[in-house]
Amino acid sequence: MSKYTIAGESGEWELVVGLEVHCELLTKTKLFCGCPNVFGDEPNTNVCPVCLGLPGSLPVLNRRAVEMAMAIGTALGCEIRPSSFHRKNYFYPDMPKDYQVTQYDEPLNVGGALVLGDGTPIGIVRAHMEEDTGKTTHMGGDGRIHGADYSLVDYNRSGVPLVEIVSAPDLRSPEEARSYVSELRAILVATGASDGRMEEGSLRVDANVSVRRVTSHEFGTRCEIKNLNSLRSLVRAIDYEARRQVELLEEGGSVDQETRHWNELEGRTSSMRSKEEAYDYRYFPEPDLVPLAPPAEWLAEVVAGLGLMPADRRERLALALGESSEAIEEQIATVIDLGLDDLVVTTIATGADSRLVMARAANEAAQHPDAARQLDPERFGELIGLEASGTLSATQAKAVLAELLTSGGHPVDIADQLGFKALASDELGAVIDAVITANPGEWERYVGGDDKVAQFLLGKVMRETKGRANGKLVAEALASRRG
Amino acid sequence: MSETEAFAGGALQIAARVRSGELSARAVTEAALEEIAASEPLLHCFNTITAELALAGADAVDAKVLAGEDPGPLAGVPIALKDNLCTKGVPTTCSSRILQGWRPPYDATVVARLSAAGAVSVGKTNLDEFAMGSSTETSATGPTRNPWDPSRVPGGSSGGSAAAVAAGLVPLALGSDTGGSIRQPAALCGVVGLKPTYGLVSRYGLVAFASSLDQIGPFALTLADAAMTLQVIAGHDERDSTSLTHPVADFATELKRGVEGLRVGVVADFLSEASGSCAAAVRQAADALADAGALVREVAIPELLHGLSAYYLIAPAEASSNLARYDGVRYGLRVDGDDVQAMNARTRSAGFGDEVKRRIMLGTYVLSAGYYDAYYAQAQRVRTVILQSFARAYEDCDVLLAPTTPSVAFPIGAKTADPLEMYLSDLFTIPTNLAGHPALSVPFALGEDGLPVGVQVLAPALGEGQMLRAGAALEAVAAPGARGPVRPQLGGPMAGVAK
Numbered sequence: 016m017s018k019y020t021i022a023g024e025s026g027e028w029e030l031v032v033g034l035e036v037h038c039e040l041l042t043k044t045k046l047f048c049g050c051p052n053v054f055g056d057e058p059n060t061n062v063c064p065v066c067l068g069l070p071g072s073l074p075v076l077n078r079r080a081v082e083m084a085m086a087i088g089t090a091l092g093c094e095i096r097p098s099s100f101h102r103k104n105y106f107y108p109d110m111p112k113d114y115q116v117t118q119y120d121e122p123l124n125v126g127g128a129l130v131l132g133d134g135t136p137i138g139i140v141r142a143h144m145e146e147d148t149g150k151t152t153h154m155g156g157d158g159r160i161h162g163a164d165y166s167l168v169d170y171n172r173s174g175v176p177l178v179e180i181v182s183a184p185d186l187r188s189p190e191e192a193r194s195y196v197s198e199l200r201a202i203l204v205a206t207g208a209s210d211g212r213m214e215e216g217s218l219r220v221d222a223n224v225s226v227r228r229v230t231s232h233e234f235g236t237r238c239e240i241k242n243l244n245s246l247r248s249l250v251r252a253i254d255y256e257a258r259r260q261v262e263l264l265e266e267g268g269s270v271d272q273e274t275r276h277w278n279e280l281e282g283r284t285s286s287m288r289s290k291e292e293a294y295d296y297r298y299f300p301e302p303d304l305v306p307l308a309p310p311a312e313w314l315a316e317v318v319a320g321l322g323l324m325p326a327d328r329r330e331r332l333a334l335a336l337g338e339s340s341e342a343i344e345e346q347i348a349t350v351i352d353l354g355l356d357d358l359v360v361t362t363i364a365t366g367a368d369s370r371l372v373m374a375r376a377a378n379e380a381a382q383h384p385d386a387a388r389q390l391d392p393e394r395f396g397e398l399i400g401l402e403a404s405g406t407l408s409a410t411q412a413k414a415v416l417a418e419l420l421t422s423g424g425h426p427v428d429i430a431d432q433l434g435f436k437a438l439a440s441d442e443l444g445a446v447i448d449a450v451i452t453a454n455p456g457e458w459e460r461y462v463g464g465d466d467k468v469a470q471f472l473l474g475k476v477m478r479e480t481k482g483r484a485n486g487k488l489v490a491e492a493l494a495s496r497r498g
Numbered sequence: 499m500s501e502t503e504a505f506a507g508g509a510l511q512i513a514a515r516v517r518s519g520e521l522s523a524r525a526v527t528e529a530a531l532e533e534i535a536a537s538e539p540l541l542h543c544f545n546t547i548t549a550e551l552a553l554a555g556a557d558a559v560d561a562k563v564l565a566g567e568d569p570g571p572l573a574g575v576p577i578a579l580k581d582n583l584c585t586k587g588v589p590t591t592c593s594s595r596i597l598q599g600w601r602p603p604y605d606a607t608v609v610a611r612l613s614a615a616g617a618v619s620v621g622k623t624n625l626d627e628f629a630m631g632s633s634t635e636t637s638a639t640g641p642t643r644n645p646w647d648p649s650r651v652p653g654g655s656s657g658g659s660a661a662a663v664a665a666g667l668v669p670l671a672l673g674s675d676t677g678g679s680i681r682q683p684a685a686l687c688g689v690v691g692l693k694p695t696y697g698l699v700s701r702y703g704l705v706a707f708a709s710s711l712d713q714i715g716p717f718a719l720t721l722a723d724a725a726m727t728l729q730v731i732a733g734h735d736e737r738d739s740t741s742l743t744h745p746v747a748d749f750a751t752e753l754k755r756g757v758e759g760l761r762v763g764v765v766a767d768f769l770s771e772a773s774g775s776c777a778a779a780v781r782q783a784a785d786a787l788a789d790a791g792a793l794v795r796e797v798a799i800p801e802l803l804h805g806l807s808a809y810y811l812i813a814p815a816e817a818s819s820n821l822a823r824y825d826g827v828r829y830g831l832r833v834d835g836d837d838v839q840a841m842n843a844r845t846r847s848a849g850f851g852d853e854v855k856r857r858i859m860l861g862t863y864v865l866s867a868g869y870y871d872a873y874y875a876q877a878q879r880v881r882t883v884i885l886q887s888f889a890r891a892y893e894d895c896d897v898l899l900a901p902t903t904p905s906v907a908f909p910i911g912a913k914t915a916d917p918l919e920m921y922l923s924d925l926f927t928i929p930t931n932l933a934g935h936p937a938l939s940v941p942f943a944l945g946e947d948g949l950p951v952g953v954q955v956l957a958p959a960l961g962e963g964q965m966l967r968a969g970a971a972l973e974a975v976a977a978p979g980a981r982g983p984v985r986p987q988l989g990g991p992m993a994g995v996a997k
């Protein structure tokens with residue numbers, strides 16, 4: 016990545032970014048109670064005395080959430096340590112106890128690193144567990160708390176398990192920040208702990224942004240940017256904030272340490288809370304929970320259950336494909352995200368055409384990821400073979416694959432049922448001859464060397480055969496008839 | 499049937515008679531409800547009386563007896579519940595305006611266990627607001643009066659429960675003990691009060707005051723009744739992460755084991771801090787145990803006297819957080835304001851009484867940035883020192899003997915103007931809570947003005963067995979008339995005083 020600097024009148028400035036990523040865990044139930052952890056249900060239907068913080072209720076830690084948190088820590092190369100929970104005290108209507116149970120000075124996962132695509136290592140300070148809050152909707156006004164007529168609170172999200180991953184201030188450009196989040200997202204999805212959906216809020220990013228002269232080794236005063244709901248927002252907000260700070264400093268001003276809100280529509284950040292207004296969270300050990308010190312055997316179980324991480328899987332795919340290009344990179348990202356890379360690698364190992372396997376996996380199989388992960392590589396290979404040999408056209412192969420994924424069966428049988436009989440070569444020959452006869456002018460131009468007409472003739476043949484012909488074979492047949 | 503007749507022999511006797519079909523649970527419940535109603539204008543033990551639910555519960559017990567099913571070890575025994583225990587559909591107020599109108603959608607684990615054992619809950623008893631107090635005077639519903647002398651406090655915070663048992667309104671009651679809130683009122687009311695090992699009884703459904711110190715326990719007229727109640731409510735609960743998983747001892751057996759060879763330490767440091775009758779009762783108790791075959795010696799544990807200071811940092815700190823949720827958003831009182839912060843502030847200003855506000859402010863302060871180490875962290879270090887000094891004492895002792903309170907019941911209003919004076923009421927009970935140990939108060943003597951005096955038996959964690967052995971020996975030789983039930987002096991100076 017080329018070096019990102021901001022030119023000021025007095026010289027060049029460097030950007031320093033650290034990210035805090037909140038990841039909702041894909042547990043069946045909430046962190047401290049048995050309520051379902053589901054997105055999008057009717058408000059206040061997945062609640063109980065515990066996640067409503069009713070008087071007298073007590074938290075009981077969800078074992079599966081701890082396992083997912085340990086999986087995340089392991090995937091990020093963290094040390095998994097004996098840990099404890101604290102209460103973070105502040106008043107907010109969507110937080111039913113008016114404190115959040117979180118890990119403070121003894122987080123579960125400490126240290127670690129995430130390596131960006133270009134090899135840059137980004138330090139991970141910690142990845143700790145905490146509970147999510149409910150969700151407030153402000154009615155009337157512009158949808159923000161000030162000027163609203165009233166507010167509605169949905170506690171379905173209250174108590175949903177989160178892992179907060181805190182990076183070191185190692186990121187030096189908006190693009191690096193994007194690259195960090197997208198790699199982290201891939202890792203979280205690969206551990207099975209997250210669905211990685213930023214737009215649904217299951218992955219939320221806060222950015223700590225500061226600037227300093229390129230010659231400086233001291234950190235500048237940072238601002239924390241909130242409300243970054245997409246990678247695009249993240250990149251724009253960091254870039255905007257960096258320029259804002261440089262402008263301030265160039266004018267002889269100073270940056271105030273504060274929390275700032277990103278407005279996607281206006282494309283700017285604005286002050287939410289100054290340092291003076293910052294909450295004093297009055298952290299103290301949560302007396303309702305006992306310390307969490309996962310025994311070595313438990314951790315070993317979690318580590319053993321963890322598959323390969325995206326970087327290794329990309330390498331494995333590239334090796335199987337034997338080549339790499341921009342187009343393939345996107346397909347690689349898709350199949351890894353959906354966990355289809357195992358299918359791709361094993362199908363290629365059966366001798367199937369690697370480019371075709373990759374294309375069908377990333378495009379068509381990706382529409383039915385759950386079924387695709389269960390797909391037998393032998394059968395998938397068989398289908399790819401039928402397409403590669405020209406027995407099935409691309410259109411036919413896609414239809415067979417869709418059927419294979421939704422109803423199961425064997426590719427050959429499905430092709431039969433769908434009436435996809437490969438055209439016998441004499442039948443295809445007859446159609447081609449008929450097309451030539453019916454279009455003498457075009458044929459003559461083609462014979463005369465006008466290759467642009469080839470597409471016209473090919474189209475005619477395909478229409479006559481109702482898509483049953485293999486385009487590549489038709490082109491070859493036309494070429495051979497031209498002599 | 500008169501109540502005296504129905505209650506003869508205490509809870510175990512009632513249960514035995516109900517189980518045999520000799521006595522109906524309904525008759526017992528009706529008798530209790532009648533007494534409660536009659537006593538309420540003078541004593542005010544109850545915030546809520548659940549007559550209909552109680553009678554329905556009693557009928558269910560009787561139906562089981564009739565059907566030949568096991569109605570449980572506490573079949574038909576009326577029990578009063580401190581009003582900080584959640585009861586499904588029944589107001590649970592913590593004697594605070596801020597919870598007005600709130601009906602929990604669930605039963606506390608102890609409430610469910612008692613009900614399953616056949617006990618019949620007759621109502622919710624008065625307490626100091628959110629259990630913060632030592633006299634039941636900080637209650638938003640007005641003070642409870644001591645049945646021995648209605649011009650005096652019953653102690654607190656579980657004053658309603660202690661007074662209800664002392665007045666013979668119910669044979670059993672539950673309280674909660676954060677710094678002495680079961681043992682201190684038990685002593686001032688002449689009844690048995692038992693605070694179990696932290697984690698022995700589930701806290702699920704107990705409205706939290708200070709989570710690391712709170713523990714639920716029974717009041718009764720006899721140790722045998724208290725032990726049976728503890729047997730019913732003790733044991734692991736998966737809803738409480740701090741609930742212990744150890745097997746629960748058989749307390750009835752322990753009660754009968756005697757004190758031959760039991761090593762008893764008299765906490766010398768407390769005797770000099772107690773009034774004449776309270777100190778004298780401990781010395782008499784020590785002699786009695788020695789006579790019964792125990793090995794009695796004096797022990798010096800001066801560190802325990804620092805418990806009070808540590809407690810008044812740790813308990814308010816936890817309380818400031820536990821009570822944050824009463825913000826007017828979801829339940830209880832709401833006083834509207836221009837924005838949510840104003841609503842929070844106005845609701846809390848109107849909903850909490852002075853003592854609760856004092857402790858929230860204190861707790862908020864000691865947890866604040868810059869003060870945490872000097873106060874909260876320091877208090878936790880003192881807590882560790884207390885644990886260590888107890889551990890040293892228990893190397894040579896099976897139980898410790900101490901006064902429960904520095905004095906007998908004091909007049910209503912005597913200490914309300916001086917919070918620090920009030921806090922001293924718990925000087926001898928607090929160290930136990932900081933250590934998470936069990937302790938009980940046995941009514942043992944009559945002191946100044948003919949008022950009851952309790953003696954406290956302390957034991958190490960899960961030492962309920964040896965604690966009950968010593969307690970039983972004391973109960974056997976206690977002064978006649980030192981324990982309830984007593985009839986409130988209706989014709990006395992307090993006659994006609996409205997609550």
Ligand SMILES: [Zn+2]
Nearest residue numbers: 048050063066
């Ligand atoms: Zn819940």
